[in-house]
Amino acid sequence: MQNQLRDYLLSQPDSKITIWSNNEGFVWLEVDDLPKVLEYLLTLPERPVWLTHVMNDERELGHGFTLYLLLHLIGDFTLTLAIKGLDDSFPSLTPIFPAFNWAEREAQDLFGLKAKGHPDNRPLILHPGWQIGFHPLRKDIPSESLNDDKYKSVPLPVPNALGEGIFEIPVGPIHAGIIEPGHFRFQTIGETVLNLDAQLFYTHKGIEKLLEGKDLLEGLSIIERLCAVCTVSHSLAYCEAVEKLADIELTRETLLWRTILAELERLYNHIGDIGNMCAGVGFALGNANGLQGKERLQRLNHEVFAHRFLRGVVVPGGLKIIPDSKSLYALKNHLTEIARDFEEWIPLILECYEFRQRAVTTGMLKRESAIDLGVTGVAARASGVNFDWRTAHAHLLYPELAVKPVVEETGDVWARISVRVCEVRESFRIIMTLLREVIITGESAVKVSPERSGQVRNLKLPPLQIAWGCAESPRGTDVIWLMTDEQGKIFRCRIRTAAYANWPAVPLAVLGNIVPDFPLINKSFELCYSCCDR
Amino acid sequence: MWNLLRRSIKMGRLARKISIDSGTTSEPILPELGQSLHIRHLDCGSCNGCDWEMTALLNPVYDIQRFGFDFVASPRHADVLMCTGPASTHLVRAARDTYEAMPNPKCVVAVGDCAINGGVSQGSYASRQGIGEVLPVQVCIPGCPPTPEDMINGLLQIIGKRPINLQKAD
Numbered sequence: 050m051q052n053q054l055r056d057y058l059l060s061q062p063d064s065k066i067t068i069w070s071n072n073e074g075f076v077w078l079e080v081d082d083l084p085k086v087l088e089y090l091l092t093l094p095e096r097p098v099w100l101t102h103v104m105n106d107e108r109e110l111g112h113g114f115t116l117y118l119l120l121h122l123i124g125d126f127t128l129t130l131a132i133k134g135l136d137d138s139f140p141s142l143t144p145i146f147p148a149f150n151w152a153e154r155e156a157q158d159l160f161g162l163k164a165k166g167h168p169d170n171r172p173l174i175l176h177p178g179w180q181i182g183f184h185p186l187r188k189d190i191p192s193e194s195l196n197d198d199k200y201k202s203v204p205l206p207v208p209n210a211l212g213e214g215i216f217e218i219p220v221g222p223i224h225a226g227i228i229e230p231g232h233f234r235f236q237t238i239g240e241t242v243l244n245l246d247a248q249l250f251y252t253h254k255g256i257e258k259l260l261e262g263k264d265l266l267e268g269l270s271i272i273e274r275l276c277a278v279c280t281v282s283h284s285l286a287y288c289e290a291v292e293k294l295a296d297i298e299l300t301r302e303t304l305l306w307r308t309i310l311a312e313l314e315r316l317y318n319h320i321g322d323i324g325n326m327c328a329g330v331g332f333a334l335g336n337a338n339g340l341q342g343k344e345r346l347q348r349l350n351h352e353v354f355a356h357r358f359l360r361g362v363v364v365p366g367g368l369k370i371i372p373d374s375k376s377l378y379a380l381k382n383h384l385t386e387i388a389r390d391f392e393e394w395i396p397l398i399l400e401c402y403e404f405r406q407r408a409v410t411t412g413m414l415k416r417e418s419a420i421d422l423g424v425t426g427v428a429a430r431a432s433g434v435n436f437d438w439r440t441a442h443a444h445l446l447y448p449e450l451a452v453k454p455v456v457e458e459t460g461d462v463w464a465r466i467s468v469r470v471c472e473v474r475e476s477f478r479i480i481m482t483l484l485r486e487v488i489i490t491g492e493s494a495v496k497v498s499p500e501r502s503g504q505v506r507n508l509k510l511p512p513l514q515i516a517w518g519c520a521e522s523p524r525g526t527d528v529i530w531l532m533t534d535e536q537g538k539i540f541r542c543r544i545r546t547a548a549y550a551n552w553p554a555v556p557l558a559v560l561g562n563i564v565p566d567f568p569l570i571n572k573s574f575e576l577c578y579s580c581c582d583r
Numbered sequence: 584m585w586n587l588l589r590r591s592i593k594m595g596r597l598a599r600k601i602s603i604d605s606g607t608t609s610e611p612i613l614p615e616l617g618q619s620l621h622i623r624h625l626d627c628g629s630c631n632g633c634d635w636e637m638t639a640l641l642n643p644v645y646d647i648q649r650f651g652f653d654f655v656a657s658p659r660h661a662d663v664l665m666c667t668g669p670a671s672t673h674l675v676r677a678a679r680d681t682y683e684a685m686p687n688p689k690c691v692v693a694v695g696d697c698a699i700n701g702g703v704s705q706g707s708y709a710s711r712q713g714i715g716e717v718l719p720v721q722v723c724i725p726g727c728p729p730t731p732e733d734m735i736n737g738l739l740q741i742i743g744k745r746p747i748n749l750q751k752a753d
């Protein structure tokens with residue numbers, strides 16, 4: 050397959066392949082050929098999965114604006130399609146592959162380039178009201194002009210719905226509960242939702258710009274704070290990119306503990322999310338159980354890794370904390386108890402007729418829509434898309450753990466809760482298997498391993514290099530794309546989180562449902578705003 | 584049924600007893616608010632860590648209603664505004680409107696390092712350096728994020744009560 054692909058790419062006029070190995074390809078294309086090549090890739094029997102879409106201002110390097118598309122193909126092959134020399138516009142790929150919708154609108158806002166042929170030209174990430182011509186990711190924008198007095202709040206452009214019996218319900222940006230901010234405009238007919246427009250990016254903080262010029266450790270502390278509940282996944286993705294650039298080999302011990310950390314994060318999130326879904330229908334018993342399970346796991350995180358959200362543990366080249374044998378047994382014993390407890394309370398939810406009745410057929414996301422929109426994680430697997438980065442790509446210790454992807458076909462709220470329940474069990478199994486290995490081999494006596502932190506401090510990265518890293522967060526695949534500048538600092542860091550990939554699917558899943566089911570549907574996707582808005 | 588009973592016995596064990604000391608240590612920050620606070624959460628661009636810890640205040644372990652505190656849905660019902668995040672530019676107006684909608688007397692609490700001084704967002708084009716640039720902050724609860732216990736103690740400080748020390752639940 051790869052040879053055939055390679056021949057096809059080489060047959061494109063003026064294409065240039067700079068990397069081609071068993072797992073990775075990088076090809077420069079002519080601007081006008083890009084849509085055609087993408088179309089070809091999408092007709093392959095196994096459609097590629099989009100990982101990220103990166104616009105970059107490389108004018109100072111003589112490349113003009115550059116666009117990189119990172120795709121993952123069957124056989125664990127990651128392909129980058131790149132075009133350079135863009136001047137004031139780029140061809141929109143959204144009509145071919147709607148997954149690029151937001152990324153292209155974002156590039157319009159942040160770089161001031163026009164996405165030619167894009168069906169929706171409204172601003173996205175910078176709300177309307179910013180000064181005309183303010184495109185913060187252009188490198189030539191003077192730093193003194195980078196402040197927020199360039200913004201005057203104006204009304205958002207939302208589509209109209211007219212006709213007899215049509216109501217409009219505006220909700221947010223400030224919501225009634227403890228939730229993040231976003232504006233939802235429902236157009237309804239009776240109780241049924243006819244259309245939903247979700248305006249996010251209220252928590253946009255310009256993090257990608259902030260990262261530019263930072264060194265790699267400063268970058269890590271910002272990346273860890275993109276979003277609290279996916280801290281480990283984001284730092285794993287970032288560190289993978291950094292480690293590729295610095296050419297660092299990881300020890301088995303590091304890989305093992307990183308796998309455990311990733312699964313601990315999945316556990317507390319999934320268990321908390323199951324509880325929150327119960328809150329979405331006012332089911333107090335289920336909610337209380339989910340929340341107490343999450344609380345116990347977070348306390349365990351704190352006890353073993355000194356942070357309730359596991360911040361500050363994953364560092365380039367290794368880990369800050371490797372549990373000693375005392376915390377190791379604490380981890381094992383508590384997890385055994387929490388797993389037993391989980392099996393005790395989960396039937397209370399799954400066998401509750403009223404809950405089931407609310408969840409089945411609610412908030413359906415069709416498989417085709419999930420594929421077209423490039424949905425990832427639990428939301429994709431609940432809609433019959435068999436994709437989990439843990440099985441799609443050989444990394445950490447996942448290949449030898451034989452992780453089973455959990456796939457459901459129905460695409461409704463019930464499917465999303467079922468996927469989470471099965472993944473919780475799988476995570477418990479993974480952690481227990483790995484802990485057993487640690488106990489048997491009797492490793493792990495040191496708390497902070499000095500040579501590793503030393504390695505981190507002297508980290509020097511090669512100039513003008515590109516690398517990417519991915520991790521399967523509780524919400525889906527997170528992708529971090531990194532390019533260094535001449536001093537080995539960050540030139541560009543593009544963050545594509547699972548929430549960013551999945552948000553466009555929420556309004557689609559809500560259509561035809563009744564307004565009171567919106568909280569439930571929203572919670573079944575359980576997407577963050579912060580790491581989407583950045 | 585039996586299962587349910589066993590669960591409730593277990594849950595009872597989880598929410599540990601805490602001694603709520605009725606003695607006051609200091610002057611309450613806003614005596615007019617009395618001993619029961621109604622709280623409105625306001626996300627001003629946080630990373631959601633502070634917000635999740637605030638959600639944890641409602642779980643069976645912290646259960647803040649027993650202190651006389653509760654979260655309310657509307658700023659019109661609120662005495663206290665708990666703000667998280669550095670005040671991202673897109674939210675400045677909503678933050679002001681929310682504050683305006685609250686009746687007097689009212690108290691603004693900056694929760695977390697971002698809300699106090701901008702945290703990691705310092706120097707960004709799309710955010711202020713703390714909610715103090717937008718609203719009059721009276722109480723700060725530092726941390727990244729502060730633990731639920733820190734938040735309870737911050738709230739107790741408003742009504743002039745002594746801080747608690749939660750024992751470990753497990």
Ligand code: SF4
Nearest residue numbers: 630632695696697727
């Ligand atoms: S203080 Fe820390 S946890 Fe709170 S919003 Fe800021 S980065 Fe997130």
